[in-house]
Amino acid sequence: MSDVLGNPTIPPDASDSLAVLEKSRSTAETFGIPLAVLLEITHRCPLQCPYCSNPVELDRSGKELTTEEWKKVLSELAEIGVLQVHFSGGEPTARKDLVELVKHASDVGLYTNLITSAVLLTRERLSELADAGLCHVQISFQGVEEGLADRVGGYRGGHRKKLEVAKWTRELDLPLTVNAVMHRQNLHQLPDIVQMSVDLDADRLEVANVQYYGWALKNRAALMPTVAQLDECTRIVEEARERLKGRLTIDYVVPDYYALRPKKCMGGWGRQFFNISPAGKVLPCHAAESITGLDFESVRSNHSIAWIWQNSDAFNRYRGTGWMKEPCKSCEFREIDFGGCRCQAFALTGDAANTDPACALSPLHETIFKQAEREAEGETNRFVYRNFAGGTLESGNDA
Amino acid sequence: MAGPRNISVSETSRPVLPRHAKLKYDETRKVWVILAPERVLAPDEIAVEVLQLCDGERNVGDMSDQLAAKYAAPREAILADVIVMLQDLADKGFLTEAREKTS
Numbered sequence: 001m002s003d004v005l006g007n008p009t010i011p012p013d014a015s016d017s018l019a020v021l022e023k024s025r026s027t028a029e030t031f032g033i034p035l036a037v038l039l040e041i042t043h044r045c046p047l048q049c050p051y052c053s054n055p056v057e058l059d060r061s062g063k064e065l066t067t068e069e070w071k072k073v074l075s076e077l078a079e080i081g082v083l084q085v086h087f088s089g090g091e092p093t094a095r096k097d098l099v100e101l102v103k104h105a106s107d108v109g110l111y112t113n114l115i116t117s118a119v120l121l122t123r124e125r126l127s128e129l130a131d132a133g134l135c136h137v138q139i140s141f142q143g144v145e146e147g148l149a150d151r152v153g154g155y156r157g158g159h160r161k162k163l164e165v166a167k168w169t170r171e172l173d174l175p176l177t178v179n180a181v182m183h184r185q186n187l188h189q190l191p192d193i194v195q196m197s198v199d200l201d202a203d204r205l206e207v208a209n210v211q212y213y214g215w216a217l218k219n220r221a222a223l224m225p226t227v228a229q230l231d232e233c234t235r236i237v238e239e240a241r242e243r244l245k246g247r248l249t250i251d252y253v254v255p256d257y258y259a260l261r262p263k264k265c266m267g268g269w270g271r272q273f274f275n276i277s278p279a280g281k282v283l284p285c286h287a288a289e290s291i292t293g294l295d296f297e298s299v300r301s302n303h304s305i306a307w308i309w310q311n312s313d314a315f316n317r318y319r320g321t322g323w324m325k326e327p328c329k330s331c332e333f334r335e336i337d338f339g340g341c342r343c344q345a346f347a348l349t350g351d352a353a354n355t356d357p358a359c360a361l362s363p364l365h366e367t368i369f370k371q372a373e374r375e376a377e378g379e380t381n382r383f384v385y386r387n388f389a390g391g392t393l394e395s396g397n398d399a
Numbered sequence: 400m401a402g403p404r405n406i407s408v409s410e411t412s413r414p415v416l417p418r419h420a421k422l423k424y425d426e427t428r429k430v431w432v433i434l435a436p437e438r439v440l441a442p443d444e445i446a447v448e449v450l451q452l453c454d455g456e457r458n459v460g461d462m463s464d465q466l467a468a469k470y471a472a473p474r475e476a477i478l479a480d481v482i483v484m485l486q487d488l489a490d491k492g493f494l495t496e497a498r499e500k501t502s
Contacts, residue, residue, distance in 0.1 A: 033427065035439045081427030083434055111421060111434040136419050136436040175419035177436055203419065203492060204436060246490050251437070 048154030106133025262340025415455030455497030
């Protein structure tokens with residue numbers, strides 16, 4: 001999972017005949033219903049990645065929406081104008097009704113994408129998903145060889161299984177995206193990850209540097225790359241993009257700690273993205289529940305999803321620019337980046353309405369940048385693995 | 400396996416949208432869209448018209464005949480324009496070449 005979902009990317013050379021819809025003024029200005037919605041249908045997952053984008057407080061299976069409830073959600077989304085849904089988690093294949101949900105989504109005209117760790121899939125089940133109308137498969141990889149990859153995922157045999165499922169995906173004529181989450185301990189494998197994606201006949205590669213909130217913030221000292229690593233990462237991506245033009249599309253998400261300007265997180269709060277949590281909460285961002293003091297409406301409430309999007313307090317709280325304090329309030333970039341990431345502002349400053357410290361104009365930017373730099377040069381390599389118990393420290397592995 | 404990458408569009412090509420790209424009319428926004436992984440594109444009217452002809456049966460020559468008749472325009476000019484447009488779409492991964500059925 002990465003911010004690519006929140007910021008649908010524009011092909012770098014979009015021609016005149018292919019104007020990108022996100023750029024059309026009408027949708028952006030009226031907070032029209034987003035084109036794509038992320039459905040986190042469960043928080044259950046056999047992997048324990050230390051940078052998981054799920055909240056630290058995970059929803060237990062008993063709280064998950066039922067099959068009928070998800071089907072109702074899918075119908076409603078199609079009706080109000082959503083075009084694409086991403087089935088994600090947790091691990092979406094941990095739900096026994098996934099094929100039924102994909103089938104229903106296809107029936108109501110939604111473009112379906114599966115975002116998976118792949119380790120629970122059999123060839124038969126993947127084939128059933130394809131028959132149900134699945135349009136695209138995205139498989140996460142933790143590295144390029146099983147030693148490191150299985151250690152990061154905290155799941156023995158995972159890497160080998162992923163390679164197998166990627167092969168089945170292409171055999172079934174399904175397009176494949178390789179999602180590679182990058183950090184200090186695996187960035188050296190990036191050139192080989194590019195080659196692995198080509199060898200797997202992937203259509204897309206997402207090089208997604210870890211974004212540091214939730215689980216990743218707990219693990220920042222073990223994951224933060226050095227400035228030199230990042231520069232090298234950018235160089236590798238640019239070289240590969242040029243070399244593999246027309247063969248492999250590469251989307252690139254950089255970590256914002258070393259940037260001077262913050263990212264336009266989620267395209268701006270409540271502007272073009274929402275996701276639905278396993279328990280049915282409609283959220284402006286998959287990390288939004290980390291901001292305490294916000295009440296999120298559920299699809300189980302009396303409100304429609306469209307109403308929640310347009311009118312609920314949580315969506316309106318940080319929408320637009322009216323909520324801003326200085327230095328955002330008078331900043332010439334306020335409508336370009338909307339002050340960065342609210343979750344990161346909350347996690348690092350205690351107030352989601354503060355400027356995201358990723359911005360050089362934040363009074364905390366320098367301190368946090370220095371701290372990240374120190375951590376990147378440090379030797380803390382042990383992970384806190386993601387689980388329902390609030391995390392488990394890896395044994396050994398520090399230098 | 401899926402269609403070949405880096406296809407070269409010619410008069411005899413029989414282009415078709417790959418499985419991951421779907422042309423659809425968006426009733427809510429009243430606009431044609433191409434749905435692709437992580438992307439939604441809005442092709443212009445001419446691109447939509449040409450894409451609707453890309454069924455994997457017609458070749459580019461047939462498509463040009465049809466458009467030339469419809470718009471009473473010189474076929475050679477239409478053919479050249481259609482090839483440029485389709486090649487551009489193919490280079491971006493939104494078009495592939497129809498294959499013979501193997502099963």
